[in-house]
Amino acid sequence: MNDKIIREVYEVLESRRDNPIDSYTSKIMQNSDKKAEDKILEKIAEEAGEVLIASKNDENLVYESVDLIFHTLLLLAYKGIDLDDVFDEFARRRK
Numbered sequence: 371m372n373d374k375i376i377r378e379v380y381e382v383l384e385s386r387r388d389n390p391i392d393s394y395t396s397k398i399m400q401n402s403d404k405k406a407e408d409k410i411l412e413k414i415a416e417e418a419g420e421v422l423i424a425s426k427n428d429e430n431l432v433y434e435s436v437d438l439i440f441h442t443l444l445l446l447a448y449k450g451i452d453l454d455d456v457f458d459e460f461a462r463r464r465k
């Protein structure tokens with residue numbers, strides 16, 4: 371497995387947004403506008419807290435970081451951000 375997985379997962383998230391099915395990400399994105407955003411933001415805050423605890427305890431840091439990254443990707447997909455904009459911003463900052 372390599373970094374293509376991010377693109378792959380993001381495409382699935384866009385598809386869950388545009389063609390909803392009975393799944394975790396579709397359901398969260400199908401809430402009324404403000405509620406969907408609030409629920410995703412709430413998950414991001416929760417997962418950030420879990421990363422903090424994982425780091426302090428030296429336990430499950432990769433697992434919890436992926437939860438945080440995943441929910442951040444979910445927010446970006448929900449907000450209609452092009453994933454290339456994220457990669458471009460990283461590239462722009464590269465020294």
Ligand SMILES: N=c1c2ncn([C@@H]3O[C@H](COP(=O)(O)OP(=O)(O)OP(=O)(O)O)[C@@H](O)[C@H]3O)c2ncn1[C@@H]1O[C@H](COP(=O)(O)O)[C@@H](O)[C@H]1O
Pocket residue numbers: 379382383386393394395396436437440
């Ligand atoms: N990578 C993920 C992924 N990571 C986490 N999660 C889900 O996010 C939810 C919330 O995570 P939490 O850590 O809070 O888990 P929890 O079950 O609430 O419990 P605790 O961790 O608090 O014990 C859980 O239901 C996880 O299964 C994910 N759900 C989906 N994906 C990807 O997104 C794609 C689309 O998902 P679906 O909408 O389910 O098809 C999938 O194909 C996957 O590639």
